[in-house]
Amino acid sequence: MTISRLQTKTMGALLLVMLIMMLVIGLSSMVLIRDFSVRSATEHTRTAAEMIRVSLTEAMINDTIDRRASMLRRLAEVNSLNEVRVIRGEQVIEQYGEGLAMETPADDIDRQVLETGQPYFGLMGGLLGEEFRATIPYIASSNEDINCMACHQAPEGAALGAVTLTASVDHMKTAGMATALFLVAIMGLFAILSIAFLKRMLRPLVETTQEIRQAASLASSGDFSQRVRSRSHDEIGQIAFHFNQMADAITHKLTEIRDHVAQLVNTVPDPKANLLQETASTVSGLVKVAQFKQAIEEDQTTEEVFFRLSEVLRTEFGLEHFSIYQVNQDKRLMETVIVDGVPHDEIRWCHPDILEQCTTCRAVRTGHAIDGLENPRLCRAFDQDALADGRSYLCLPIIQSGGVGSVVQLVVPPQNIPALTRSRPLISAYLREAAPVLQAKGLMASLRESSLKDAMTGLRNRRFLEEYSDSLVSQCKRRKMPMTLMMLDLDYFKTVNDTHGHDVGDQILRELAGIFQAHLRESDLVIRYGGEEFMVILLDTGAEAAMEVANKIREAVETHPFKVAGGDLYKTLSIGLAAYPDDAQAFWQVLKYADVALYAAKDNGRNQVVRFTPALWPPGGEY
Numbered sequence: 001m002t003i004s005r006l007q008t009k010t011m012g013a014l015l016l017v018m019l020i021m022m023l024v025i026g027l028s029s030m031v032l033i034r035d036f037s038v039r040s041a042t043e044h045t046r047t048a049a050e051m052i053r054v055s056l057t058e059a060m061i062n063d064t065i066d067r068r069a070s071m072l073r074r075l076a077e078v079n080s081l082n083e084v085r086v087i088r089g090e091q092v093i094e095q096y097g098e099g100l101a102m103e104t105p106a107d108d109i110d111r112q113v114l115e116t117g118q119p120y121f122g123l124m125g126g127l128l129g130e131e132f133r134a135t136i137p138y139i140a141s142s143n144e145d146i147n148c149m150a151c152h153q154a155p156e157g158a159a160l161g162a163v164t165l166t167a168s169v170d171h172m173k174t175a176g177m178a179t180a181l182f183l184v185a186i187m188g189l190f191a192i193l194s195i196a197f198l199k200r201m202l203r204p205l206v207e208t209t210q211e212i213r214q215a216a217s218l219a220s221s222g223d224f225s226q227r228v229r230s231r232s233h234d235e236i237g238q239i240a241f242h243f244n245q246m247a248d249a250i251t252h253k254l255t256e257i258r259d260h261v262a263q264l265v266n267t268v269p270d271p272k273a274n275l276l277q278e279t280a281s282t283v284s285g286l287v288k289v290a291q292f293k294q295a296i297e298e299d300q301t302t303e304e305v306f307f308r309l310s311e312v313l314r315t316e317f318g319l320e321h322f323s324i325y326q327v328n329q330d331k332r333l334m335e336t337v338i339v340d341g342v343p344h345d346e347i348r349w350c351h352p353d354i355l356e357q358c359t360t361c362r363a364v365r366t367g368h369a370i371d372g373l374e375n376p377r378l379c380r381a382f383d384q385d386a387l388a389d390g391r392s393y394l395c396l397p398i399i400q401s402g403g404v405g406s407v408v409q410l411v412v413p414p415q416n417i418p419a420l421t422r423s424r425p426l427i428s429a430y431l432r433e434a435a436p437v438l439q440a441k442g443l444m445a446s447l448r449e450s451s452l453k454d455a456m457t458g459l460r461n462r463r464f465l466e467e468y469s470d471s472l473v474s475q476c477k478r479r480k481m482p483m484t485l486m487m488l489d490l491d492y493f494k495t496v497n498d499t500h501g502h503d504v505g506d507q508i509l510r511e512l513a514g515i516f517q518a519h520l521r522e523s524d525l526v527i528r529y530g531g532e533e534f535m536v537i538l539l540d541t542g543a544e545a546a547m548e549v550a551n552k553i554r555e556a557v558e559t560h561p562f563k564v565a566g567g568d569l570y571k572t573l574s575i576g577l578a579a580y581p582d583d584a585q586a587f588w589q590v591l592k593y594a595d596v597a598l599y600a601a602k603d604n605g606r607n608q609v610v611r612f613t614p615a616l617w618p619p620g621g622e623y
């Protein structure tokens, strides 16, 4: 278990307080003991001084004063006394002489005491001192039991002499130190017990906070599994309880959200995955899907939608290789819409046969996703070279109007299979959103296409002409190219209807449309202008060349046997022709001139091509 900072700080603070207390108690006990020792020594030396005075007085009375030196020596042998010395005051010296050598003042303290008459008590050396010195004056007094003035000629209150006593304070020092150490030891013991007690008291708090810290740290990275043990019923226990409650509530709600978003992308949530990160990444993926949906709804064509999808595959999923195929159910064909991000590029990741026969594509045939990630040989149409390179594929059909409208094929090298497997649900979500939009846009396009087509012949109709005439002219202007308009009309078509009926008439018109298309280029426009009247627009073609084309068509119709009941029917065709910009600058005027030329062809006996000339237009004729 890691050491808690809270514990270290608390223990450290307590230890510091205890150490300071031990120091204060140690020092203060030493000072107190010193004080006590000084007082005690003072009293003792006073007593000793008094006893010496009495002894000296007695010696004087008994006339044994000469033996005072040996008496003082014996006194000095008393336990703990180091020195006993008596000095004479000025009056005594004057009266009795200097006396013994040891009786003259030895230092300044002696002299000061004799001078002031005030005693001196003090420790000599250091805080506790090595010895205690007392210099106590003997003051002349007539009020004592023994009258000093009886022997001494000195004024009342004068210092007759002084006694200096020095005593060892070693025993006091030892006792003081022992007491201080004892107190410090008691304090130390108390500190240890306090720390142990506090540690025990702090343990639930420390362990709970440590567990909360670990759980919160895991939670911040999305793991809410950690719970805190409740160790007591006090506030600490309550903190643990409420933390667990909070973690339970978050886990429960997040699990709910994760399951819901997983449903939205059709995945089974991984119980081992990081709850927060997994949910957050799925939600952010779904937000992007929603933005994608909004964007494609505002796109105009299916092409734009496919291109946007291709960009998503490249940028969001980091896919380099993929194809999007569009299925033409009517013709059972398939075309590449985008290959590796390039619009309408050549097929790369499948055998080209699938374009000619869309059911060769397994995804189109089955309407199911074809997962070749684990088993690339699942579909035989997958490109053999890519297969040899170890690439795998995932083909996802997009269902439109109950059938496969398009197929998104994703191609990855082996090392990218796990990433694609993870991305698959979200890619499918994009495709699900794209499907109805593609369907709607496809429907709109085909509706628009059909509104511009003639249902019977499959040719473009007059409405197409109305919509595109302006752009045709501006295209010709921009490229500086000519354009020739032909008006074509079957001769005596009414007799067909009258003789064979309208159905046969319709059939002949359909066959006629086929003959026109067979003799024209892809870029030429064939329009059913109305009834049995047709129009052909030859782009980038002048009148001369157009005359040749018109005659070819006329001859083709003339020689074509229309099958009717009872045999073959042969019909002829009249064609009028006018050119842009030679005959007129305005489209509708060129058209009118072509019509005038057609009438001329009819008037001239039919089955012929007439090119418009100004002579055909009556002078002052209005357009």
Ligand SMILES: Nc1nc2c(ncn2[C@@H]2O[C@H](COP(=O)(O)OP(=O)(O)OP(=O)(O)O)[C@@H](O)[C@H]2O)c(=O)[nH]1
Pocket (backbone or CB within 6 Å): 489, 490, 491, 492, 493, 494, 495, 497, 501, 502, 503, 504, 505, 506, 509, 530, 531, 532, 602, 606
């Ligand atoms: N069966 C059929 N007949 C049509 C259709 N549209 C127009 N017609 C007929 O085409 C005939 C056109 O006849 P007219 O314009 O009199 O001329 P015509 O008989 O072709 O003789 P021309 O002077 O050579 O044009 C009419 O009988 C129309 O009913 C159609 O869609 N189907």
